[in-house]
Amino acid sequence: MTKPLIKISGLYKIFGPKPQSVLPMVKEGLSKDEVLAKTGHTVGLKDINLEINNGEIFVIMGLSGSGKSTLIRHFNRLIDPTEGRIDVEGTDVMQFAPKELEEFRRHKMSMVFQRFGLLPHRKVIDNVAYGLEIQGLDKTERLVKATEWVETVGLKGYEDQYPSQLSGGQQQRVGLARALCTDAEILLMDEAFSALDPLIRSEMQDQLIELQEKLHKTIIFITHDLDEALRIGDKIAILKDGELVQQGTPDEILLHPATDYVEAFVKDVNRARALTVETVMQKPSLRITTSTIEGALRQMRKSEHDYGYHVTEEGYQGLITEETLEEASQDDAIDNIEPSLYEDVPTISSESAIEEVLTEAISSDYSLPVINDEGELEGTLEKEKVADIFSDKEDKTDKEEEKAS
Template identity: 65%
Template sequence: MSSTEKPLIQIKGLYKIFGKTPQKVMPDVMAGKSKDDILADTGHTVGLQQIDLDIQRGEIFVIMGLSGSGKSTLIRHFNRLIEPTEGQIIVEGEDVMKLNEKELQDFRRHKMSMVFQRFGLMPHRTVIQNVAYGLQVQGVSKPDRDKKAADWLETVGLGGYEQQYPSQLSGGQQQRVGLARALCTDAEILLMDEAFSALDPLIRSEMQDQLIDLQEKLHKTIIFITHDLDEALRLGDRIAILRDGKLIQQGRPVEILLNPADDYVEAFVKDVNRARALTVDTVMKPQSCRISADTIGEAIMQMRQAKAEHAYYVNDDGYQGALRRDHLESVDSSQHGEAIDDSVLEAVPGIQSDALLEAVIPDTLEHELPLPVLDGDGEIQGELSRANLAEVLSDQSSAAVEDDTTGQDTPKDGDVKASA
């Protein structure tokens, strides 16, 4: 994506105050009066304040926070199910606040689809009727909408369930119907409000996998609400964290995990298993040296020039193995004109840049040399060493030990895992 490409969605200076005369309370909010004091003094509830977000086309943007943080209030502003007290909601350059009733209706029917926590299915309609409902509202003919709905049911793994009723399906199957219904309208933007949180953990994990797989094919713009950081880290291209209606931090998962903005965010990330959350490309170091020479002598020259103690040998067939400079220099000079082969190569496996750290720990620990990191085309992108891995994973351990030994109060599980 070009860095100059405009965001698909822009939220600018968004405020929401619940109560009879919200505009009269705005000066207190602007002056920095606390949410609790405003409620006590005026009877008004501050739902959101000064929210500024840019959401790029084709990304999964996760909004997370605890119960009462404002995340569900925020997502309902995107399609104006809730009207803001102040602020702009701009989608593809169009200010949604300026749409009249008919334009807003068209916008909701064609531009954005919503997937709800409790499925939101109509019990008296069959599965295929539920999925096709949005197309029916759009005025699409029955044969066309049934064909399209059947295709989407097949896509989400529910082919053959067309004539069942929601009550005959499991929770996971019902949520797949909800997802198929949202996708069926061809809306570019999906709003998913705690869409998987009512599901059992195993089914929830399967739905997350399915959403990731679908997104690789569809490239929708997805705004996903959750109170669970593990889910946010797994799904999100970027994450925004709310607290008491304020935006505390936003960024890529690795930025939030390794550089929490404050104690609140740190409480979220403290117990996350980094090995399961971080990918190799987020923590790898630049590669030491890449050898493309044909002979041992040329490889020695390249490594000396690069001041490298180890290197990775690459030929037309891709990465072949690692070289140690001290080993090459111990080879008799009469052999320096010979081709690089298994006699001097060390079998150090390459690892994929998008692999989770958890998956590469065994290979990293087994080999003394850093492992070369390869992209999808087999090109070397960097390297991952034992020390590099230990540094990333031990930061977390050290912080936990420090909390235990200093006697400081640490955030309890209930503080960061409360359901929304």
């Protein structure tokens, strides 16, 4: 089993003059409000345990005051915990001496801030190259590298502009390029897109996803926006009052909320837009693997199904019914399965949002074949499974209305 790149174990953070004296109360289960009333100390984080794998976008989300920004600042020790362990590649970063910590921050982790954090008196190219300057690279080398990243984030031609001459979205692209330019393995993004207009924010999310497909960085992304978390996250952790209330894949969070708090978060999400075909697709009920009509009929008669998916070494060929095979078997001129025997059924991709294939899935008499880029049959999308996505939500709404009445 692959070890996680980052592991947080038993992490507590208490703000106040005597955090160690308050720690036992927190461990006994006193709430954040109770601790504050009794001691004047604020519980920032309480017993956080999580693992982040190499190359994934790990989203930490919650409302204001949930502890998400406090947590991300523990990864590079901008904040030190009251208690707990922070392992990166098996090394406890709490043991770093000042010089080791400095090198760790310069080479291992880069940070993208909500308010861009650009140097106003420096041009775009110099802002992007700033991290390399801190690392000690000579000017020629760092400008070459910075120029590449400026182009990568779509700002070619803006190298000699100053931050004040750029829009908010362009400034955030500069911040992203600066973080990526250092070639740090881990990228920390604290509400990086929340100051942007909705359209620009969506464009930045698209760009991050596109870049991640090429770079495979480990990205820890803070947001208060569930739609953003569902869109970009491989894993999501939800915080409430400094506690981790649920972590999992976007699908797990959306379909199986662990608490009433999480359920309230996800109840208004457009599931058809947020979930992909891969989430609900099933294994094909019947694969027809022979090229002859008689062979296909034998396979189908041994099963409980009246249609199947014809596959060959070249991949998926088409959907064929038992009725069509029976009729074809009466024709002495036809021995093998021909394209004319296939039903007119659209194929879909596992990466498509349910919303994109909803009409076809509901209107089709058959489960839709899910085909990968190589033309192979990955699974099928059943209309009943699609309906379940919405019926589950409706059931919960009905129960809530019954309680209210």
